[in-house]
Amino acid sequence: MTISKQTIDELVALVDESRLVGDLSSMVSVPSVNPFDEPVTEECREQEFAESYLQHMNGVGLDTFKRDVADGRPNVFGRRHGSGEGPTVMLAGHLDTVGVEDYVDPFNPVVSNRKLYGRGSCDMKAALAAYIEVGRILDHAGLTLKGDLLIAGVADEEHMMLGSKDVSENGPIPDFAIVGEPTELEVCHAHKGQLCMHIKTFGKASHSSVPENGINAINHMADVIKSLGQYGDDLLARPAHPVCGHGKVTPCVINGGSISSSVPDYCELEVDRRTLAGESLESVIEEYRQLLDSLKNSVPNFDYEIGPHTLNNLPLDTPADSSVVTSIAEAYQHVLGKPAPVGAFPASTDAPHFLCPAVICGPGSINQAHTLDEYVSIDELCASARIYLRTVLNMIS
Ligand SMILES: [Zn+2]
Structure with a gap:
């Protein structure tokens, strides 16, 4: 079905801060440190986190599936089926985080001063939490959209990107992908x-x-x-x-x-x-x-x-006029009331491995990623969920 602008506004208004903070806190509290070819430690619980993310996706009515990309290292997916008349838009994020050496209490999420602290809070469990909120609101609305929403949690981004490279080989290949790496919500359509x-x-x-x-x-x-x-x-x-x-x-x-x-x-x-x-x-x-x-x-x-x-x-080079770029920039403008900054992401990401036009846009700053004081702004977390939901509705309804 085609849904009205008014319905889109009403659905976006349902994005709920306390649910987002609750989901993100629960995600930060499950360590998912990438082992980086070293012996696995107590904090390397990527598989456990993947399973819990799968449960989050199940809980919002998505059709879930998973595939191991290495021993005990699954990619997990959730799909909300459309009527088959529209594109599949994937919201993708990595499940792993960098290490926690010298980090004091990295898995005890703390909210202070409108920020949520903890390892993975910004890179990139905030986006993973926002994706769940998008799925939840669509589930509650009970709408059948034209296209599919696909949520992907992939393994091993911080090291060899085994997870996204497995998607290159074995799918699912979506029509468009959004990767919520921390950009402070800047719309990044290219990187080296x-x-x-x-x-x-x-x-x-x-x-x-x-x-x-x-x-x-x-x-x-x-x-x-x-x-x-x-x-x-x-x-x-x-x-x-x-x-x-x-x-x-x-x-x-x-x-x-x-x-x-x-x-x-x-x-x-x-x-x-x-x-x-x-x-x-x-x-x-x-x-x-x-x-x-x-x-x-x-x-x-x-x-x-x-x-x-x-x-x-691989490098990413999605044309600036690709509909995934213009849709997310429009959604940014709508949610934040100012034109979206558009540019390049400084580091490499999973995005090019999804083999479709992809854009990087997520809450949190690359300056906090990988630090010993990682946090995400709660305002950006909420804005990201609104932007993702609006973009998905514009693209697949
Ligand atoms: Zn990342």
């Missing part, structure tokens, strides 16, 4: 990708009293780092993306040599590359190869290897 790659140089060991008998892999890596500096300058000379700016390259981790009396025969560098739409794993490897081949031609005995890559998160 992140590609982490190893580069290795090889030399020949010798006693360091006679270094001329060896080939120093660290010296060769110094040449690589210098070339990467030039490559970084070249990236800045290329045309900028309208909202993301330029691609970047940064040497981040280096290892080489074993003892000081030996010329090192091996050195390894991990390079972080922030990519723009149109760049890929293959195109970046090709650029590294050109740079390293040119060293091979100019530096005696230079020997290298590229790979493996340790991370490949």
